[in-house]
Amino acid sequence: MSTTTSRLEDLGTELGEAIADSPAYERFEEAKAAVEDDPDAQERIAEVERLRDEFVAAREAGEASQDHVAKLQQAQNDLHSMPVMEEYLNAQEALQSQLEAINVAISEPLSVDFGGEAGGCCQD
Template identity: 65%
Template sequence: MSVDTTTETAEQSDIERLATELGEAIVESPVYQRFEETKAAVEADEEAQERIKEFEQLRQEFMLARQTGEATQDDVAEVQKAQQELHSLPVMAEYLDAQDELTARLEDLNRAVSEPLAVDFGQQAGGCCQDE
């Protein structure tokens, strides 16, 4: 049984074109635009950037302490407090809300793409013969 490579190539081109169009539509969507705007606002906000640096440093110190078995509950509480303070900044809260909204929309799109394939495209398309 031979495969018509011209037909196969045309079908693949159509699929790639549709995938590109989907990506472009996502980028142009209000939910994605809001995400990009709030991300840019966080990146431009000096206080947010300073708190992000502080949080990341605390988190790294905690991870190192945890690896060496020296992490304490106080360390956990300190990291959690720093994260809460960071997330309480209005610019950061807006960004996290936009991120959650975008994630939910992308999960909806993943389900829509995956449904006719009978596979969770986003999670299992790269795997083979996985037990469910």
């Protein structure tokens, strides 16, 4: 391993640690734990997943209806309206914004958006 590669990996580790220590990440982790510890939220998450699975199965069988979509959307709305879930989603959005800004800062001097390049080369 070259010295340059080692230094870049060290900088990556430092960046990861700094992100983990940021208020946005700490808020996200706290909100995630709150959702995981909330039995009502877990029950609603399971219901949304069950309805999503039913919808996917119905769609694959060519039997999906507007009723399937409406039930799934209502369950998602009910879940997202819970205060614990609202906080989680807000915290997740704030962390994603922070990570996008970091990606821009890293990518800018390289003229490449590595975070947005999930595959293929040289596509415009």
